Amino acid sequence: MTTGSSKPIKTMADLANLAGVSVSTVSRALSGHVSIPEITQRKIQKLARKHHYRINTRAQNLRLQRSNTIAVVFPQAQGSRRLTSDPFYLQIMGGISDELRTHGYDLLLSLSQEDDWRYTIQSYVLDKRADGLLVLERDTNEQVITALEQAAIPFVVWGPVLPEQSYISVGGDSYGGAKMAVEHLLNSGRRHIGFIGGDQTMIETHLRYRAYCDALKEADRALDATKITFTDYTPERAKAAVTAMLKAAPKLDALFCCSDVMALAAFDPLRQAGRDVPEDVAVIGYDDIPLAAHCHPSLSTVRQEVYEGGRVMVQTLLQLLQGEGATSQMLPVQLMRRDSCP
Amino acid sequence: MTTGSSKPIKTMADLANLAGVSVSTVSRALSGHVSIPEITQRKIQKLARKHHYRINTRAQNLRLQRSNTIAVVFPQAQGSRRLTSDPFYLQIMGGISDELRTHGYDLLLSLSQEDDWRYTIQSYVLDKRADGLLVLERDTNEQVITALEQAAIPFVVWGPVLPEQSYISVGGDSYGGAKMAVEHLLNSGRRHIGFIGGDQTMIETHLRYRAYCDALKEADRALDATKITFTDYTPERAKAAVTAMLKAAPKLDALFCCSDVMALAAFDPLRQAGRDVPEDVAVIGYDDIPLAAHCHPSLSTVRQEVYEGGRVMVQTLLQLLQGEGATSQMLPVQLMRRDSCP
DNA sequence: GGCTTTAACGCAATCGATTGCGTTAACTTA
DNA sequence: TAAGTTAACGCAATCGATTGCGTTAAAGCC
Numbered sequence: 001m002t003t004g005s006s007k008p009i010k011t012m013a014d015l016a017n018l019a020g021v022s023v024s025t026v027s028r029a030l031s032g033h034v035s036i037p038e039i040t041q042r043k044i045q046k047l048a049r050k051h052h053y054r055i056n057t058r059a060q061n062l063r064l065q066r067s068n069t070i071a072v073v074f075p076q077a078q079g080s081r082r083l084t085s086d087p088f089y090l091q092i093m094g095g096i097s098d099e100l101r102t103h104g105y106d107l108l109l110s111l112s113q114e115d116d117w118r119y120t121i122q123s124y125v126l127d128k129r130a131d132g133l134l135v136l137e138r139d140t141n142e143q144v145i146t147a148l149e150q151a152a153i154p155f156v157v158w159g160p161v162l163p164e165q166s167y168i169s170v171g172g173d174s175y176g177g178a179k180m181a182v183e184h185l186l187n188s189g190r191r192h193i194g195f196i197g198g199d200q201t202m203i204e205t206h207l208r209y210r211a212y213c214d215a216l217k218e219a220d221r222a223l224d225a226t227k228i229t230f231t232d233y234t235p236e237r238a239k240a241a242v243t244a245m246l247k248a249a250p251k252l253d254a255l256f257c258c259s260d261v262m263a264l265a266a267f268d269p270l271r272q273a274g275r276d277v278p279e280d281v282a283v284i285g286y287d288d289i290p291l292a293a294h295c296h297p298s299l300s301t302v303r304q305e306v307y308e309g310g311r312v313m314v315q316t317l318l319q320l321l322q323g324e325g326a327t328s329q330m331l332p333v334q335l336m337r338r339d340s341c342p
Numbered sequence: 343m344t345t346g347s348s349k350p351i352k353t354m355a356d357l358a359n360l361a362g363v364s365v366s367t368v369s370r371a372l373s374g375h376v377s378i379p380e381i382t383q384r385k386i387q388k389l390a391r392k393h394h395y396r397i398n399t400r401a402q403n404l405r406l407q408r409s410n411t412i413a414v415v416f417p418q419a420q421g422s423r424r425l426t427s428d429p430f431y432l433q434i435m436g437g438i439s440d441e442l443r444t445h446g447y448d449l450l451l452s453l454s455q456e457d458d459w460r461y462t463i464q465s466y467v468l469d470k471r472a473d474g475l476l477v478l479e480r481d482t483n484e485q486v487i488t489a490l491e492q493a494a495i496p497f498v499v500w501g502p503v504l505p506e507q508s509y510i511s512v513g514g515d516s517y518g519g520a521k522m523a524v525e526h527l528l529n530s531g532r533r534h535i536g537f538i539g540g541d542q543t544m545i546e547t548h549l550r551y552r553a554y555c556d557a558l559k560e561a562d563r564a565l566d567a568t569k570i571t572f573t574d575y576t577p578e579r580a581k582a583a584v585t586a587m588l589k590a591a592p593k594l595d596a597l598f599c600c601s602d603v604m605a606l607a608a609f610d611p612l613r614q615a616g617r618d619v620p621e622d623v624a625v626i627g628y629d630d631i632p633l634a635a636h637c638h639p640s641l642s643t644v645r646q647e648v649y650e651g652g653r654v655m656v657q658t659l660l661q662l663l664q665g666e667g668a669t670s671q672m673l674p675v676q677l678m679r680r681d682s683c684p
Numbered sequence: 685g686g687c688t689t690t691a692a693c694g695c696a697a698t699c700g701a702t703t704g705c706g707t708t709a710a711c712t713t714a
Numbered sequence: 715t716a717a718g719t720t721a722a723c724g725c726a727a728t729c730g731a732t733t734g735c736g737t738t739a740a741a742g743c744c
Contacts, residue, residue: 011730022694027732035692057471058404059730063699067400072451087429097453106471109414109451111439128700129399129448235636261633268638291603294577295637296610353700364724369702377722401700405729 009051018051019044030055069106070317071130072096074137086233086261087289088306089136092158095310096134103318105131132317134158137202154320156313160207161328168320170313170329174204177302177333178211181256181284184300184335186219188342190254190282194227194245196238196266197258205230208258208286227252238262242269253281254341260285260292260301263340267295282341297339304333351393360393361386372397412442412659413450413472416479428575428603429631430648431478434500437652438476445660447473474659476500479544496662498655502549503670510662512655512671516546519644519675520553523598523626526642526677528561530684532596532624536569536587538580538608539600547572550600550628569594580604584611595623596683602627602634602643605682609637624683639681646675 009015016023021044029036029044047053061067074089100107108130132154135144145167148155157167160174185193195212197205209230213223226248229241238257246252246269255270257263263285267277275281277297285292288303309331319326351357358365363386371378371386389395403409416431442449450472475490475497487509490497499511527535537554539547551572555565568590571583580599588594588611597612599605605627609619617623619639627634630645651673661668 013730023731024695024733025693028693031732033733037692040692056730058400058409059699060732061699062400062404062701062729063731063733065699087432090429090432093451094453097451101452107451109435109439109449110443111436235633239636264633265636268636268640271638291577291606291633294581294607294610296613298610355700365701366703366725367723370723373702375703379722382722398700401729402702403729404699404731405701405703407729 009048009053011056015044015048015051015053019047065128067106067128067131068104069108069130070096070100070132070134070314071108071110072134072136073110086259086287087291088259088261088287091289091306092136092310092313095307095312096314097310099311099314103314105314105318132156132321134313134317154317156317156320156326158309158313159203161330162203165328168316168326168328170309170316170331171204172302172304172306172309172331172333174207175211177286177304177335178208178256178258179215180333180335181286181300181302182212182215183219184337185254185256185282185284185341186215186221188254188282191221192224192227192249192251193221193254193256194229194242194249194252195256196229196231196241196245196262198230198233200230205258208256212256224249233259233262235261235265238265239269242266243273246270246273246275255281255283257283257285260287260289260299263299263301264291264295278339278341284341288336292336293338300338300341301336302333303336305331351390351395353398354395357386357390357393357395361389407470409470409473410446411448411450411472412474412476412656413452414438414476414478415452428601428629429633430601430603430629433631433648434478434652434655437649437654438656439652441653441656445656447656447660474498474663476655476659496659498659498662498668500651500655501545503672504545507670510658510668510670512651512658512673513546514644514646514648514651514673514675516549517553519628519646519677520550520598520600521557522675522677523628523642523644524554524557525561526679527596527598527624527626527683528557528563530596530624533563534566534569534591534593535563535596535598536571536584536591536594537598538571538573538583538587538604540572540575542572547600550598554598566591575601575604577603577607580607581611584608585615588612588615588617597623597625599625599627602629602631602641605641605643606633606637620682620684626683630678634678635680642680642683643678644675645678647673 007014009018012023012026016026019026021040025036025040026044029041030048032041057068072093097107133148135155135157137158145157149167155167157169159169159171161169161171182193193212193216195209197209199205200209209228216223227245229245231237231241238261242255255263255266257266263283266283270277270281270283277283283299285299285301286304287306288301292299292301312329312331316326316329349356351360354365354368358368361368363382367378367382368386371383372390374383399410414435439449473496475495477486477497477499479500487499491509497509499509501511501513502516503511503513524535535554535558537551539551541547542551551570558565569587571587573579573583580603584597584607597605597608599608605625608625612619612623612625619625625641627641627643628646629648630643634641634643654671654673658668658671
């Protein structure tokens with residue numbers, strides 16, 4: 001076996017030289033075009049393998065007017081640090097990454113601050129660096145979605161599906177999940193149920209809050225503003241919120257939090273106030289992050305199939321890109337009963 | 343103001359037409375070349391802005407033989423799910439992303455399984471889709487690093503700096519951090535200190551284990567195999583490890599864990615066994631994830647400046663790419679004394 | 685053998701930029 | 715006014731691929 005490695009084969013031209021044919025023939029041979037006899041195809045393919053030749057994807061994409069890349073953006077509100085504190089995002093990224101790879105797409109990541117939105121959109125899609133966008137959190141005022149729609153950029157948003165929405169989203173059943181959780185608290189005999197959510201303008205928080213209200217109403221319980229807090233999806237803010245809530249509403253006997261990270265952070269002020277979980281205060285979170293089942297007490301929570309959700313987002317976006325009609329999808333959620341509210 | 347939007351300006355040729363000059367002139371005007379008088383430069387730049395023209399980065403990069411992109415790979419060992427369970431990774435990604443943006447680089451992400459390593463390397467760098475690589479966890483057997491070195495691909499690894507290493511890495515002082523932690527446990531009067539780490543072949547775990555051994559030795563304590571477990575960086579495995587350890591070593595009065603997620607997962611089996619934290623068993627973790635300060639009891643831990651670490655990795659890689667000499671960096675760590683071991 | 689058919693492959697334009705070099709016209713100088 | 719200088723800009727090659735169309739030569743047919 002004489003692997004005469006005279007010079008590295010970097011381009012099709014190199015390979016064409018070596019094979020004694022033209023670049024066109026190499027291109028067609030590698031892509032299996034009919035006009036090249038199988039014998040020649042195999043010969044050239046073999047040569048390419050031998051010299052570890054790989055098509056330059058970027059040149060190919062330029063020629064083919066595509067990018068074979070999907071950009072993922074996290075439009076994190078300014079000041080929010082949920083992004084770097086919540087494993088939720090890692091799980092969804094795992095699903096997105098795996099699914100993109102099976103389709104041969106690259107993943108361009110942008111952990112952008114709110115300010116950078118317009119720039120990000122233009123820079124990624126108008127530059128043709130990405131074929132489409134995956135948006136992992138709604139902008140609070142939906143400016144971004146409007147911008148994306150105007151720019152005619154294919155995109156899929158993570159979030160609950162609303163009846164009248166003009167864009168496509170994939171997300172868990174926020175309303176249903178929260179309803180199950182609050183009803184479970186009510187069924188456990190709890191009467192003073194607190195709510196801790198993210199920013200009020202977030203659609204997810206909004207839906208979960210509505211579910212909370214509806215569940216209380218159906219149980220003939222009145223709303224009590226002292227037991228309702230809209231804050232930020234971070235442990236710090238959640239902790240502060242619970243501390244304040246305990247002061248304002250000492251009879252609190254249950255807590256529904258819009259994320260597991262917030263729920264876990266609630267344990268500390270509760271214990272410091274002498275309340276046992278779940279005996280004195282039952283707690284239910286949201287997401288079912290890996291730690292939820294393995295903390296103490298283990299956390300009851302609404303499980304979202306987030307990894308699967310990431311994969312579905314990709315599938316949906318690719319359908320959009322291929323011009324097939326795609327539809328929003330509401331993924332089922334599941335109440336995980338654990339020790340914090342058995 | 344007559345914004346006659348006849349047709350969208352997508353390419354330099356469009357813009358050149360509009361301005362009545364050649365493509366070359368537009369190119370030079372936009373890049374501020376001296377041979378174009380300032381008057382013309384400003385005129386063309388203004389026109390470009392007016393029509394929201396943006397240079398096609400991919401074409402530009404092809405021409406300039408660069409990619410302006412850095413790829414981040416997570417060589418997760420098969421079966422390990424740390425990737426999608428540990429906020430550690432999110433923090434480091436935040437630093438990487440922010441720093442890359444300030445330098446105008448794109449971020450290509452690959453959450454690859456071990457199998458895909460060779461493919462990933464070839465596909466990203468040999469295809470010239472990325473100028474360099476950031477590696478977020480060492481392969482257990484360092485095969486990958488060898489492959490990268492052979493392929494002459496610029497890369498920077500996250501991890502502790504070893505005296506004789508041939509490549510460049512950025513990481514916290516694993517040995518020093520662990521030493522501080524175990525010494526703090528000893529100073530608190532603990533005598534039966536357990537160790538829970540990741541895979542034994544992981545350099546970080548190895549260094550922390552050596553620090554643990556050295557600290558015990560210096561305190562004239564013998565090693566006890568029943569109090570040492572090498573497992574996986576996930577809450578499930580950590581929990582199982584602690585349960586087993588409590589059976590085998592009932593006198594356990596302290597626990598040092600190689601990640602906060604493992605430490606938090608240790609709380610549950612400890613409590614179930616009737617041990618209070620920190621009264622009966624003190625616990626120290628590693629990383630200082632956001633939740634650590636806000637759980638109950640709040641977690642003592644070794645803080646790594648992970649966000650900053652991500653930024654340093656990028657800076658180091660960019661230095662490498664510019665041909666400047668770059669050096670490995672050991673970032674300082676800090677013992678955060680909280681309630682789990684005050 | 686001459687003509688048509690067709691298999692196999694090459695030429696050259698193209699994707700959207702950059703850049704060395706050549707060209708044009710205005711300006712300077714003798 | 716003719717020759718030389720220089721400012722301003724265009725031509726065309728180039729990065730590494732793809733592809734419509736044209737060309738060549740062998741094969742088929744009468």
